[in-house]
Amino acid sequence: MKKFLFKSLSVLMAFVLLVAxxxxxxxxxxxxxxxxxxxxxxxxxxNALDAALSELNELDNYLAxxxxxxxxxxxAAGSELITNIxxxxxPMGIAQDGDPLLGIPPFWWGCVLGWVGWLLVYVLTDKDKVxxxxxxxxxxxxxxxxxxxxxxxxxxxxxxxx
Amino acid sequence: MLKHFSISLLAFLVFCGAGFSQDYFRIQxxxxxxxxxxDGTQSLTRGTVFYDKNIKELIYDISFPRNEKWxxxxxxxxxxxxxxxxxxxxxxxxxxxxxxxxxxxxxxxxYGLKKSNYNISKVEKKGDLxxxxxxxxxxxxxxxxxxxxxxxxxxxxxxxxxxxxxEILSKxxxxxxxxxxxxxxxxxxxxxxxxxxGLENYQVTDFSNIKINxxxxxxxxxxxx
Numbered sequence: 001m002k003k004f005l006f007k008s009l010s011v012l013m014a015f016v017l018l019v020a021x022x023x024x025x026x027x028x029x030x031x032x033x034x035x036x037x038x039x040x041x042x043x044x045x046x047n048a049l050d051a052a053l054s055e056l057n058e059l060d061n062y063l064a065x066x067x068x069x070x071x072x073x074x075x076a077a078g079s080e081l082i083t084n085i086x087x088x089x090x091p092m093g094i095a096q097d098g099d100p101l102l103g104i105p106p107f108w109w110g111c112v113l114g115w116v117g118w119l120l121v122y123v124l125t126d127k128d129k130v131x132x133x134x135x136x137x138x139x140x141x142x143x144x145x146x147x148x149x150x151x152x153x154x155x156x157x158x159x160x161x162x
Numbered sequence: 163m164l165k166h167f168s169i170s171l172l173a174f175l176v177f178c179g180a181g182f183s184q185d186y187f188r189i190q191x192x193x194x195x196x197x198x199x200x201d202g203t204q205s206l207t208r209g210t211v212f213y214d215k216n217i218k219e220l221i222y223d224i225s226f227p228r229n230e231k232w233x234x235x236x237x238x239x240x241x242x243x244x245x246x247x248x249x250x251x252x253x254x255x256x257x258x259x260x261x262x263x264x265x266x267x268x269x270x271x272x273y274g275l276k277k278s279n280y281n282i283s284k285v286e287k288k289g290d291l292x293x294x295x296x297x298x299x300x301x302x303x304x305x306x307x308x309x310x311x312x313x314x315x316x317x318x319x320x321x322x323x324x325x326x327x328x329e330i331l332s333k334x335x336x337x338x339x340x341x342x343x344x345x346x347x348x349x350x351x352x353x354x355x356x357x358x359x360g361l362e363n364y365q366v367t368d369f370s371n372i373k374i375n376x377x378x379x380x381x382x383x384x385x386x387x
Contacts, residue, residue, distance in 0.1 A: 033283075033284075034283050034284060034295045034297065034307075034308050035328065036286060036288075036293075037288075037293060037310050037322065038288075039288040039289045039291060041322060041330070041333070042288075042291060042293075042312045042319065042320045042322070042333075044320075044333075044335050044337075044352060048362070049352065049364060049366070052198040052362070052364045053196050053198055053364065053366060055204060056196040056198060056204055056206050057196070059206055060194055060196065060206060060208070063206075063208055063226055067225075068225065069226070070225075070226060070227060070228050070229065071226065071227035071228055072228065084202065084204055085204045085205060085206060086203060086204065086205045087227045087228070088205050088227070089205075089207045089224050089226075089227055089228070089230060089232075090195060090197055090205050090207050091193065091195050091207045091209060091211070091222040091224060091232060092195075092222075092232075092234070092239075092256075093195065093197065093353070093365050093367075104248075105243070105246040105247065105248055106247070106248075107246065125250070131247065131249075131250055134247060
């Protein structure tokens with residue numbers, strides 16, 4: 001009888017332990033209720049917006065009437081419209097500055113600097129395959145041109161000697 | 163007789179259904195993006211944007227500050243100058259969360275939150291606005307507590323993002339809606355981002371000359387790399 005009671009108690013305790021663990025796992029942490037928001041938060045201060053964008057609106061209106069004008073055109077003309085405005089494009093709202101290739105296409109890095117340019121593109125663009133491939137093409141073409149010139153030079157030189 | 167009537171009725175219903183449920187899959191618009199930061203820096207970008215929800219390539223044909231083409235595809239942002247690739251940047255995959263994708267998939271009304279794993283916490287009416295509060299799941303581990311979407315006449319008006327300390331991180335206002343058939347798109351989106359000092363940084367995007375389902379120029383919506 002005693003043995004039976006011990007066994008029953010053990011099973012019961014194991015069951016209680018299991019249920020307690022399940023409750024702990026399924027219990028959600030207490031989170032504070034989200035406070036309500038005032039209606040005024042959803043009102044845009046048009047005056048502040050107009051003040052912040054006055055120079056940009058002026059430039060935008062000018063460009064709307066003069067399609068095709070670029071920043072360089074305005075810079076060359078000494079226009080005051082771009083005085084406080086940067087030349088960084090940000091159509092997605094992300095100012096993507098700091099082009100590691102300084103705006104020079106990777107092909108020309110490879111073409112002008114050869115394998116050094118190719119290596120620089122590889123390192124500066126953090127091993128970007130597409131850009132490195134373009135630099136490699138530039139490197140190949142410049143090497144091919146160099147070889148062609150060398151062959152022509154030696155052929156001409158050999159013709160003069162013999 | 164009854165059989166013919168049933169077939170005719172079924173055909174009529176199918177026809178009506180097809181007529182009303184027009185699929186919008188492609189959008190083109192002229193854009194003007196103005197950024198004015200609290201530190202005094204400003205920028206203006208003008209151009210045309212192209213997006214097809216099936217191709218999922220976001221293409222910007224930029225005319226100002228200089229002629230460039232930007233392609234956002236998967237987790238890459240490619241920049242081209244005179245058809246020559248000048249830069250490739252790794253970015254988060256954002257195309258399916260843009261206003262273009264949401265509008266074409268009728269998901270702009272709830273800011274795409276319904277299909278996300280955010281949980282709606284409460285809904286309340288304040289004046290003309292219906293506010294829905296969306297709790298950010300803790301698993302996401304981002305410094306944001308909740309998002310509040312304000313709708314008016316079942317149209318999204320503004321979105322407010324709130325931080326962990328109940329401070330406002332950003333506000334977005336969707337204004338000047340343009341309606342083309344049954345398709346609605348905001349003519350202007352104003353975003354205000356608050357920096358750590360509480361100062362306001364503005365970003366205003368204006369859309370014009372919006373074209374929907376342009377079938378004549380499919381090449382504009384896919385960029386061959």
